Amino acid sequence: MKSFSTFVTLLLFLLIIAGATANLQELCKQATSSSPIVTYDFCIKSLQPIRGSNEVDAKGLVGITINLSLDNLVSIINMLSDLQSKTTNQTVLDALNACSDGINKGTTELKVTQYLVSHGYIQESLTSVRVAEKSSDVCDSAFNQRGIQSPVHDAMHDPVLLCNLVDLIIQLLV
Numbered sequence: 001m002k003s004f005s006t007f008v009t010l011l012l013f014l015l016i017i018a019g020a021t022a023n024l025q026e027l028c029k030q031a032t033s034s035s036p037i038v039t040y041d042f043c044i045k046s047l048q049p050i051r052g053s054n055e056v057d058a059k060g061l062v063g064i065t066i067n068l069s070l071d072n073l074v075s076i077i078n079m080l081s082d083l084q085s086k087t088t089n090q091t092v093l094d095a096l097n098a099c100s101d102g103i104n105k106g107t108t109e110l111k112v113t114q115y116l117v118s119h120g121y122i123q124e125s126l127t128s129v130r131v132a133e134k135s136s137d138v139c140d141s142a143f144n145q146r147g148i149q150s151p152v153h154d155a156m157h158d159p160v161l162l163c164n165l166v167d168l169i170i171q172l173l174v
Contacts, residue, residue, distance in 0.1 A: 024054050027061055031168040038164045046162065058172045059117060065169060066114045069162035073107050073135070076152050076159065083151060091146050098142035099152065106135025106163070113166065122173045129170060133163040 028043035046068060047053045053064050080100045087093050109132040116125035136156040143150040150156075 023057075024048060024061070027058055027169065027172070030172055031165065035164070035168055038161055038168060042161055043165055046158070046165070058169055062117050062166055062169050062173070063114060065162055065166045066110050069132075069159050069166065070107055070110055072159040072162065073103055073110075076155050077103055077107070079152060079155065092148060095142045095146045095148050095150075099139035099150070102135045102138030102142065105138070106132040106159075109135075110163070110166070113170075117170065117173070122170060125170055126167065126174070129163060129167045133160060133167065135163075136160045 024047060025044065028040050028047070032038050032040045032043050047061065047064060050064055050068065053061065056064065077100060080096050080103070084093060084096045084100070087096065109128045113125045113128040113132065116122070116128060136153075136159070139156060140150050140153060143153075
């Protein structure tokens with residue numbers, strides 16, 4: 001009898017996990033279905049490894065995705081800070097500073113987005129996340145205007161896609 005109850009408990013646990021995973025898969029499918037930029041595979045590969053992502057609803061997934069994007073952007077800010085400390089060229093330093101300012105604004109807007117979503121201001125949160133999505137453009141412009149190749153252009157790829165993904169998941173909440 002004990003082995004039967006253990007079996008039933010294990011079966012229920014597996015069904016709960018399967019349902020939660022299907023929830024993440026369904027949210028990724030819904031969010032990315034209309035996007036020419038963010039793919040279902042990117043959504044799953046980015047979010048599935050994160051603890052808790054399989055157990056949350058769309059609102060919770062917004063928070064997880066924002067935190068992941070913030071982590072990526074902080075790494076880029078650290079990279080820029082390191083480059084700033086190593087350069088003596090004023091043109092490069094100006095570009096690095098402008099890029100850093102743009103990314104800092106992006107992180108601030110993501111935090112605002114997180115606050116707005118958590119307090120039920122879903123429509124307003126779309127404005128903030130869309131400003132954050134532009135931080136890569138601001139950064140690239142800072143370098144392009146000075147005729148310099150951006151040293152963080154490639155590193156900005158995932159954070160930009162994650163910001164786009166936040167936008168897409170928020171649209172599911174509207």
